[in-house]
Amino acid sequence: MPIKEKLYPWADKLSKNVAVKTATLFGIGNLAAPGTWGSAVGIALYPLFCKLNVPLYILACIVLAYIAVGICDAAERHLQVRDPGMINLDEFVAMPVCFFNPFETQYSIWGLLLGFALFRLFDITKLLFINKLQALEGGLGCVADDIAAGIVTCICLISISFFTNFLII
Numbered sequence: 001m002p003i004k005e006k007l008y009p010w011a012d013k014l015s016k017n018v019a020v021k022t023a024t025l026f027g028i029g030n031l032a033a034p035g036t037w038g039s040a041v042g043i044a045l046y047p048l049f050c051k052l053n054v055p056l057y058i059l060a061c062i063v064l065a066y067i068a069v070g071i072c073d074a075a076e077r078h079l080q081v082r083d084p085g086m087i088n089l090d091e092f093v094a095m096p097v098c099f100f101n102p103f104e105t106q107y108s109i110w111g112l113l114l115g116f117a118l119f120r121l122f123d124i125t126k127l128l129f130i131n132k133l134q135a136l137e138g139g140l141g142c143v144a145d146d147i148a149a150g151i152v153t154c155i156c157l158i159s160i161s162f163f164t165n166f167l168i169i
Contacts (some may be wrong), residue, residue: 011070011139016078022089023075029086038088039119042095043112049096050106057100064093065147073139083134083142090146091123097150101158115157122149 011019024030028037049057068089075087098115099107107115122130123146130152133144 008066008070008073008139011074014071014074019071019074019078022071023087025088025092029088034086034088035091035123036120038091039095039116039123042092043116045092045096046099046107046112049099054102057096061093061097061100064096065143068093069139069143071139072142076138076142087142090143091119093143094119094123094146094150097147098153098157100154101161103158105161107157107161111157111161114160115153118156119149119153122152128152 014022021027024034025038025041028034028041031037049060052060072087072089075089076082076084095116098119099112101107121127126134126145126149130145130148133148134141136144
């Protein structure tokens with residue numbers, strides 16, 4: 001039995017309409033630069049996430065990523081295209097990962113803008129090990145590279161904010 005059937009069997013039950021609309025953030029994925037738009041919309045999650053304590057923040061990121069893997073897998077299957085550009089749910093759910101801060105401090109607008117720019121840089125260029133994750137099958141490959149780009153962005157932001165208060169409210 002393939003791993004996807006064990007981990008997210010519910011994804012097979014999603015209709016094409018539900019899977020594709022959700023994976024493209026209800027049509028935002030049809031705009032030019034869909035990943036950038038998905039990331040921008042994902043920043044809207046920050047005010048909700050920054051109020052969570054560390055364990056809840058991590059749990060919320062894991063749950064969102066799990067749901068996104070299933071939805072993106074179903075959308076890929078229905079579209080019969082591997083990781084199509086119009087799917088931008090993966091960028092959306094990776095944004096909270098970028099702004100995770102174990103010190104429970106909040107980022108300023110400058111921190112959010114820098115995080116957005118760094119995430120787009122890492123997501124587009126697939127630096128370091130990120131490109132290898134995109135080779136994973138189905139929705140996992142679609143989402144894993146963005147989560148990895150989010151983790152690298154998070155490390156950069158925490159490192160920068162450790163040396164300066166410029167990014168912190």
